[in-house]
Amino acid sequence: MRSHLLNGLTAEHYRRSVTEGVERVAAKLAATERPFTGVAVDELSPRVDAIDLDRPLGDTAAVLDELEDVYLKDAVYFHHPRYLAHLNCPVVIPAVLGEAVLCAVNSSLDTWDQSAGGTLIERKLIDWTTARIGLGPAADGVFTSGGSQSNLQALLLAREEAKCDDPGKLRILASEVGHFSVQKSAKLLGLGPDAVVTVPVDRDKRMRTVALARELERCLAEGLVPMAVVATAGTTDFGSIDPLPEIAELCDRYGAWLHVDAAYGCGLLASRRYRYRIDGIERADSVTVDYHKSFFQPVSSSAVLVRDASTLRHATYHAEYLNPRRAVREHIPNQVDKSLQTTRRFDALKLWLTLRVMGADGIGGLFDEVCDLAVRGWHLLAADPRYDVVVEPSLSTLVFRYVPAAVTDPAEIDRANLHARKALFASGDAVVAGTKVGGRHYLKFTLLNPETTPSDIAAVLDLIAGHAEQYLGESLDRAS
Numbered sequence: 001m002r003s004h005l006l007n008g009l010t011a012e013h014y015r016r017s018v019t020e021g022v023e024r025v026a027a028k029l030a031a032t033e034r035p036f037t038g039v040a041v042d043e044l045s046p047r048v049d050a051i052d053l054d055r056p057l058g059d060t061a062a063v064l065d066e067l068e069d070v071y072l073k074d075a076v077y078f079h080h081p082r083y084l085a086h087l088n089c090p091v092v093i094p095a096v097l098g099e100a101v102l103c104a105v106n107s108s109l110d111t112w113d114q115s116a117g118g119t120l121i122e123r124k125l126i127d128w129t130t131a132r133i134g135l136g137p138a139a140d141g142v143f144t145s146g147g148s149q150s151n152l153q154a155l156l157l158a159r160e161e162a163k164c165d166d167p168g169k170l171r172i173l174a175s176e177v178g179h180f181s182v183q184k185s186a187k188l189l190g191l192g193p194d195a196v197v198t199v200p201v202d203r204d205k206r207m208r209t210v211a212l213a214r215e216l217e218r219c220l221a222e223g224l225v226p227m228a229v230v231a232t233a234g235t236t237d238f239g240s241i242d243p244l245p246e247i248a249e250l251c252d253r254y255g256a257w258l259h260v261d262a263a264y265g266c267g268l269l270a271s272r273r274y275r276y277r278i279d280g281i282e283r284a285d286s287v288t289v290d291y292h293k294s295f296f297q298p299v300s301s302s303a304v305l306v307r308d309a310s311t312l313r314h315a316t317y318h319a320e321y322l323n324p325r326r327a328v329r330e331h332i333p334n335q336v337d338k339s340l341q342t343t344r345r346f347d348a349l350k351l352w353l354t355l356r357v358m359g360a361d362g363i364g365g366l367f368d369e370v371c372d373l374a375v376r377g378w379h380l381l382a383a384d385p386r387y388d389v390v391v392e393p394s395l396s397t398l399v400f401r402y403v404p405a406a407v408t409d410p411a412e413i414d415r416a417n418l419h420a421r422k423a424l425f426a427s428g429d430a431v432v433a434g435t436k437v438g439g440r441h442y443l444k445f446t447l448l449n450p451e452t453t454p455s456d457i458a459a460v461l462d463l464i465a466g467h468a469e470q471y472l473g474e475s476l477d478r479a480s
């Protein structure tokens with residue numbers, strides 16, 4: 001069994017084993033014709049159930065064969081140009097290399113004495129990101145597991161900075177299409193059930209600043225404390241970007257912490273052409289970025305950034321065995337002092353290798369491509385009488401609905417759209433997402449693959465219409 005421990009004696013076993021795995025995945029990627037096989041839960045779960053975890057196979061090749069059967073064969077492949085569903089990106093090769101290196105070395109970024117250069121690399125990437133945002137010389141931050149954790153940490157800092165003893169009085173203002181992790185964070189932070197005030201959006205799904213001003217005013221009138229405004233720079237559903245400069249103005253006026261949730265829109269930080277769309281982000285007190293959404297990084301890779309490094313102290317605790325106070329005096333960089341996590345992956349290495357191989361322009365250029373593709377897709381949808389499309393894209397998302405001229409019952413149209421999405425998933429030909437707009441069911445493309453072409457989009461729209469028509473035809477038959 002010792003031969004399975006990775007060390008100097010097993011270097012050859014490591015090389016062979018990982019190479020075998022890489023060969024399988026490479027072959028899979030090359031041979032994948034559809035983003036999904038359409039496998040059903042009922043079909044796949046007996047295969048997983050049948051495996052006896054107490055009877056190991058021992059041999060890597062046999063285990064990879066088994067893995068092929070229970071996972072690789074039927075996985076959902078984000079690299080396929082017809083995977084158009086959620087905020088998942090195809091990943092860049094330098095980042096995948098980073099993943100392989102970081103898990104083999106297995107540094108833990110909580111303390112200097114578990115990471116050394118890893119800590120310095122993470123810190124440099126945090127500085128790089130805060131400089132791109134324009135947060136100023138006192139900025140800092142830390143890598144996190146994802147946007148949800150980044151939002152939680154940012155709101156923790158905001159709560160502490162609000163210096164209010166009555167958590168029942170604290171309010172967080174976010175748009176009605178803000179991310180649900182804001183609600184979850186409020187709950188975790190012990191705020192009351194009414195803590196999150198949702199601010200309405202305009203036609204383009206951007207927060208209405210007039211309504212925000214009204215809500216801030218109302219908070220003051222009612223003796224409540226607006227501890228934070230969450231502006232979303234790239235909403236999950238629409239990619240819409242809240243008007244950051246106007247919101248920053250209001251935060252200044254009312255003394256509210258400005259958190260910008262740029263989990264999705266952060267890709268624009270690397271874009272030469274579209275960076276201006278998030279102008280105003282530099283006025284934030286804290287920012288969430290998800291490199292695993294728009295920087296083409298593997299899950300997980302995310303960070304929370306703050307304007308004032310000293311606010312990170314609200315997440316600091318000292319343990320004698322790990323990060324004693326004297327380490328601070330001795331200027332030993334222990335990242336755990338800034339993090340909600342303790343043991344923590346060296347995710348930063350993926351972004352490091354990406355920037356060193358491709359450069360920021362390389363990443364930004366890929367994100368620009370998907371933004372341009374979304375505009376092409378929007379024109380296709382707007383010109384197509386079968387479809388109703390919601391907003392012109394600010395990033396790379398399209399929300400639309402199949403609306404046949406002959407059907408007037410909106411509930412029947414809802415059912416046709418729901419059916420089309422399910423049938424498409426079961427066919428495996430393409431994967432699309434869904435959401436609700438104004439109480440009605442819509443379909444969604446989140447375009448993050450530069451390999452997707454306008455003709456892929458056109459073809460998927462034909463597939464959707466085909467499934468929806470079939471449903472409506474059968475539904476007529478049922479009725480008659």
Ligand SMILES: *Cc1c(COP(=O)(O)O)cnc(C)c1O
Pocket residue numbers: 087145146147148149151179181232234235236261262263264290302
């Ligand atoms: C995806 C997303 C999040 C959550 O990020 P995770 O990495 O999935 O935890 C938060 N906010 C927005 C706007 C998002 O799109």
